Amino acid sequence: MKTFLYANDLGDLNRALAEAAEIKRERYKYEHLGRHRTVLLIFFNNSLRTRLSTQKAARNLGLDVVVLDVNQGAWKLETERGVIMDGDKSEHLLEAVPVMGAYCDLIGVRTFAGLSDRRADYEERILRQFIEHSGRPVFSMESATAHPLQAFADLITIEEHKRTARPKVVLTWAPHPRALPQAVPDSFAEWMRAADVELVVTHPHGYELDPLFVGDARVEYDQMKALEGADFVYAKNWSCPGVTCPDDYGKILSTDRSWTIDAAHMAVTNDAAFMHCLPVRRGMIVTDDVIESPRSLVIPEAANREISATVVLKRMLESL
Ligand code: AN0
Ligand code: CP
16 A cells, blocks of 8 residues: 555455454554564644554554654745745755655655645645655545544444444534634545445535545435434534535634534434544533543544554555
8 A cells, every 4th residue: 555545545444444453452463564664754733643643553563653743843844836935934845755755664644734725635735745756655644635544443433333234323513613624524424435334414504525525425404313313423523615615615604502412412313422533622512421421432433543553554564
């Protein structure tokens, strides 16, 4: 595997799930694979889970890990080609990326959507420069439009906790005070469509996700109706994806707190498990009682980030 951005990069998901289960049983089974190899983790944005779980995964595989926070100590990077660099940016990504590639065997990149230029975000312009110019296999650690390590961990979590063969999984928008990217819901919808679940997506009008990810999944604008009989409730905020209203791309269209997941929402489900990728704002996305309830999976879900990252790094090492 040379790039990891979309669900189909992993091939057969059942095989990937079986690999995840094996790694969970024998975490260090592939420790020899990373010997004398280095993974570079590049962060353009903040992270707790991705930063820790990907380092742990790398160590499970015997890899050396180097972490770079681009905004803390590196030179400020220009990302657009053709500009006269007379401002505060000292180095161009076109030099920085191959230099980074020279010091490692694999590269992970976290680079959030800018949420102003939809085309630049949906073309994954920054991640693509790493793919094209680093000379190394590259994996997304949440890029402009996708967070595949999260979606894979979510799928592992659903597989482990499902009570029926084909559970009903509801992806619900919830309010948030800041404009957030669409990467998490994009990947979640994409991976759930590729998996054997019944997916229902619910959000206020204007929040329609890009068809590339959501495909022909059922969209239900009445949140309570969508939640009826759900086995899993996956809450997440995202900003306007600009599908039905291009001028509003990246904006907050609703702050309606009736969408916050509380006990009344969970009451109409089939005793659903609650999921969120974290970090989560309590009182906005979900109430304290729901996130603290025995049906909340947020901690095992985060723990599975180590497992998803171990499978992905293993696949990349195997293809070197
Ligand atoms: C980010 C997002 O919504 O994409 C990261 C989530 C994993 N969340 C925030 O910035 C709060
Ligand atoms: N879920 C997730 O990716 O969390 P971080 O932003 O803390 O890495």
